[in-house]
Amino acid sequence: MSDMPILRLGTRRSPLAMAQAEEARARLCAAHGWDVGSVELVPVIASGDKIQDRPLADIGGKALWTRELDMWLAEGRIDASVHSMKDVETIRPDEISFGAILPRADKADVLLGAASIAAIAKGAKVGTSAPRRAAQLLHARPDVEVVGIRGNVATRMAKLAAGEVDATFLAGAGLSRLGEDGVGVRLDPEAWFPAPAQAAIGIECRTSDERTAEVLSAIDHAPSRQEVMAERALLEGLGGTCHSPIAVLTVRSGDIIEMRAQIFSPDGAHRVEGEAHFAPDDTAAAIALAHDLLARAPDAVAINFGQSL
Numbered sequence: 518m519s520d521m522p523i524l525r526l527g528t529r530r531s532p533l534a535m536a537q538a539e540e541a542r543a544r545l546c547a548a549h550g551w552d553v554g555s556v557e558l559v560p561v562i563a564s565g566d567k568i569q570d571r572p573l574a575d576i577g578g579k580a581l582w583t584r585e586l587d588m589w590l591a592e593g594r595i596d597a598s599v600h601s602m603k604d605v606e607t608i609r610p611d612e613i614s615f616g617a618i619l620p621r622a623d624k625a626d627v628l629l630g631a632a633s634i635a636a637i638a639k640g641a642k643v644g645t646s647a648p649r650r651a652a653q654l655l656h657a658r659p660d661v662e663v664v665g666i667r668g669n670v671a672t673r674m675a676k677l678a679a680g681e682v683d684a685t686f687l688a689g690a691g692l693s694r695l696g697e698d699g700v701g702v703r704l705d706p707e708a709w710f711p712a713p714a715q716a717a718i719g720i721e722c723r724t725s726d727e728r729t730a731e732v733l734s735a736i737d738h739a740p741s742r743q744e745v746m747a748e749r750a751l752l753e754g755l756g757g758t759c760h761s762p763i764a765v766l767t768v769r770s771g772d773i774i775e776m777r778a779q780i781f782s783p784d785g786a787h788r789v790e791g792e793a794h795f796a797p798d799d800t801a802a803a804i805a806l807a808h809d810l811l812a813r814a815p816d817a818v819a820i821n822f823g824q825s826l
């Protein structure tokens with residue numbers, strides 16, 4: 518059929534990013550009846566991938582995952598870009614829009630190296646650079662030692678295997694996209710809330726590019742989009758950054774979104790919880806929940822939030 522790509526899809530180069538881009542390509546080709554060559558995957562090196570030895574929050578935060586892809590999109594070198602929605606900043610440029618949110622995968626985190634949070638050995642070293650996971654863990658287990666660990670999924674599993682850490686966490690969605698189902702122990706999301714937008718893949722395009730927006734709309738999954746946009750509204754209302762420990766579980770109950778959120782002090786000593794039920798596109802309700810949490814937060818929690826208030 519076509520020998521020229523219809524769509525150039527930018528992606529980061531990590532194995533997880535490439536697996537997500539393949540999923541996006543497969544869905545686009547299935548929806549439009551295209552052959553696989555119609556979507557060209559264009560791997561772009563992100564600054565976040567060049568710097569592996571320092572915590573993300575110290576080197577510039579989530580923009581490190583999007584900056585290069587945003588530039589390629591603005592320059593017209595790609596038509597669209599694929600992202601883990603968990604890694605996309607809350608405030609995006611007006612020139613870029615989400616053309617599609619793919620059906621969300623399992624939101625659960627997976628624990629590796631212990632059978633449960635309670636079963637982690639006393640004083641064990643647990644590797645995570647995610648402020649949310651560190652705070653949740655220390656809230657439940659103030660006796661363990663949290664150590665920073667970065668790198669892609671394979672690197673982190675290798676650090677665990679080498680005994681650098683006794684246990685670590687990975688997103689279940691990431692593991693299954695890499696064909697690593699069955700590794701570790703799934704943590705029930707009801708007891709261990711995920712990160713905002715965890716397990717969701719988003720595809721962005723230029724806001725001015727109506728053709729690509731139309732192409733992407735065929736694979737947009739409205740329920741996933743509504744959940745993810747509600748969780749991003751919560752983040753916006755909290756003024757959260759990648760320093761901010763925020764956990765949220767959103768479930769659909771018929772036509773209602775049920776959102777339960779927790780914010781922590783980084784050491785896990787303080788936790789503030791709240792919940793709200795609202796209609797799917799009522800992002801103002803998620804922002805109101807954020808403000809309610811902040812109003813009840815002790816200083817040790819609130820100090821990590823509030824940039825946008």
Ligand SMILES: NCc1[nH]cc(CCC(=O)O)c1CC(=O)O
Pocket residue numbers: 601602603604686687688690691714715716717718
């Ligand atoms: N911060 C890195 C990142 N971004 C998205 C995922 C996993 C896939 C997802 O949540 O969509 C991961 C790895 C992890 O947290 O284990």
